[in-house]
Amino acid sequence: MSAPTAVLYDVPGPKARARNGALGVVAVIVVAALLAFVIVRLVATGQFEGRVWEWILYENIQLALLEGLLNTLRAFAVGAVLALAFGAVFALGRLSDHAWVRGISTGVVEFFRAVPLVVLMFIFYFGMPSAGITVSTFTAVVLALTLYNGSVLAEIFRSGVQAVPRGQSEAAYALGMRKSAVMRFVLLPQAVRSMLPTIVSQLVVLLKDSALGFLILYPELLYQARVLGSSGQLGRPLLPVAIVVAIVYITLCLLLTALANYLERRTRRTSPAPAVPADGAV
Amino acid sequence: MNVLFDNLGEFGTRFLGTIELFVLAAIASLVLGTVLAAMRVSPVPAMRVAATGYVTLLRNTPLTLVFFFFAFGFPLLEIADLSFFTLAVVALSLYTAAFVCETVRAGITTVPPGQAEAARALGLGFGQSLTLIVLPQAIRAVVPPLTSVQIALLKNTTVAAGFSVVEAGGIYQVLSERGYSTLVGLLWVALGFVILITPLTLLQRSLERRWSASSGGAVKAGAR
Numbered sequence: 001m002s003a004p005t006a007v008l009y010d011v012p013g014p015k016a017r018a019r020n021g022a023l024g025v026v027a028v029i030v031v032a033a034l035l036a037f038v039i040v041r042l043v044a045t046g047q048f049e050g051r052v053w054e055w056i057l058y059e060n061i062q063l064a065l066l067e068g069l070l071n072t073l074r075a076f077a078v079g080a081v082l083a084l085a086f087g088a089v090f091a092l093g094r095l096s097d098h099a100w101v102r103g104i105s106t107g108v109v110e111f112f113r114a115v116p117l118v119v120l121m122f123i124f125y126f127g128m129p130s131a132g133i134t135v136s137t138f139t140a141v142v143l144a145l146t147l148y149n150g151s152v153l154a155e156i157f158r159s160g161v162q163a164v165p166r167g168q169s170e171a172a173y174a175l176g177m178r179k180s181a182v183m184r185f186v187l188l189p190q191a192v193r194s195m196l197p198t199i200v201s202q203l204v205v206l207l208k209d210s211a212l213g214f215l216i217l218y219p220e221l222l223y224q225a226r227v228l229g230s231s232g233q234l235g236r237p238l239l240p241v242a243i244v245v246a247i248v249y250i251t252l253c254l255l256l257t258a259l260a261n262y263l264e265r266r267t268r269r270t271s272p273a274p275a276v277p278a279d280g281a282v
Numbered sequence: 283m284n285v286l287f288d289n290l291g292e293f294g295t296r297f298l299g300t301i302e303l304f305v306l307a308a309i310a311s312l313v314l315g316t317v318l319a320a321m322r323v324s325p326v327p328a329m330r331v332a333a334t335g336y337v338t339l340l341r342n343t344p345l346t347l348v349f350f351f352f353a354f355g356f357p358l359l360e361i362a363d364l365s366f367f368t369l370a371v372v373a374l375s376l377y378t379a380a381f382v383c384e385t386v387r388a389g390i391t392t393v394p395p396g397q398a399e400a401a402r403a404l405g406l407g408f409g410q411s412l413t414l415i416v417l418p419q420a421i422r423a424v425v426p427p428l429t430s431v432q433i434a435l436l437k438n439t440t441v442a443a444g445f446s447v448v449e450a451g452g453i454y455q456v457l458s459e460r461g462y463s464t465l466v467g468l469l470w471v472a473l474g475f476v477i478l479i480t481p482l483t484l485l486q487r488s489l490e491r492r493w494s495a496s497s498g499g500a501v502k503a504g505a506r
Contacts (some may be wrong), residue, residue, distance in 0.1 A: 212344075215444035
């Protein structure tokens with residue numbers, strides 16, 4: 001598990017074992033005390049009473065949460081596809097032979113990486129109307145997700161292409177391929193394969209960022225949780241609903257992370273080319 | 283231009299709020315993240331499990347949801363009456379600490395194991411070899427990615443706009459009340475962030491260049 005860090009300490013002897021045991025007990029007590037305190041407060045403020053958990057049994061509420069989840073997934077899916085396309089286009093732009101294309105691409109990518117996603121969303125949703133353009137919340141969320149994550153993905157693609165051994169492109173040129181063919185058949189396939197885990201990790205970020213749609217009232221999972229949580233009829237079950245929603249998000253993200261780890265293991269097993277070192281990732 | 287100059291006070295107040303949020307959360311997250319990283323490489327299994335659980339939980343929860351818990355959920359627990367600003371600092375710090383922890387831990391693993399072995403051969407304990415030998419070397423590998431984590435934190439402060447904290451992201455409300463163009467105002471905010479982040483990025487790049495030039499591939503040898 002922690003093989004590389006185990007060199008920091010010797011195999012513990014009797015004294016160290018006793019000390020580590022004591023420290024372990026202290027750690028367990030501290031963590032348990034923290035958890036117990038939270039649980040005591042939850043109980044004391046009536047968060048575990050049956051009344052505030054009843055909503056789980058109601059079909060229309062299940063459907064409302066499901067609707068929110070679908071909206072989250074919808075924004076995630078469209079945003080992911082568009083961000084990948086945007087990333088590919090601007091990565092090619094940054095690798096272009098023409099200085100002006102490189103300049104424009106670099107400017108766009110750097111700008112959208114520096115501007116907070118929330119500000120982008122606000123610009124599309126609150127700002128555009130003062131210029132006479134009105135967009136739906138969904139469009140604003142997807143556009144913001146695309147521009148920011150697309151810019152990050154552009155950097156990932158670019159570093160992936162640059163990490164492909166130089167002999168590969170030289171050999172392709174020597175075979176008489178043109179630049180576009182070298183890119184399409186030689187560089188991009190290898191770059192995408194070596195960068196796949198990093199790309200999927202960025203998609204986890206995109207999924208988490210979709211929750212920012214809550215700030216402009218896009219009806220995603222968190223928005224539905226807020227609506228349900230402040231409903232007086234159900235006894236304002238804000239914390240119970242938030243806990244359930246948190247579990248949903250964590251599960252989704254862990255599934256994506258598991259996919260990334262699986263891809264990493266698979267590429268390491270099959271890749272004959274030297275893989276990009278993990279710490280070389282941006 | 284007059285959107286900026288007529289509301290200069292408002293822009294100033296709000297960007298100060300952003301910077302204040304950033305500085306407080308940056309310090310708190312660096313301290314907490316380093317402690318978590320030390321726990322994750324410690325010889326005590328209980329500490330490792332606790333830190334790993336914390337990091338997994340926080341890294342896979344959207345920041346908006348962390349804010350949600352603190353801004354809407356925390357007051358329900360009736361523990362203490364904290365301002366939205368304080369709750370925002372806590373939410374940002376706890377969330378960022380998980381990323382700081384992972385970055386520091388990755389940096390520790392880039393130190394060649396021979397260094398730690400030599401330290402132990404000299405009879406240094408876990409604490410000594412970590413603080414005197416491993417961490418000083420790991421800092422080189424850690425500072426550039428840590429800068430990225432802190433840049434992300436600076437941008438994440440805008441999430442507080444949705445939870446009634448006075449910071450740059452929420453300026454559109456004031457501008458639309460006063461009848462100014464929200465679009466122009468928000469573009470100035472975007473530019474403000476570019477201005478705040480550029481020096482951080484430049485610092486990061488110069489450090490990367492300086493250190494990778496002087497380390498002479500020592501880091502490569504340690505990379506497994």
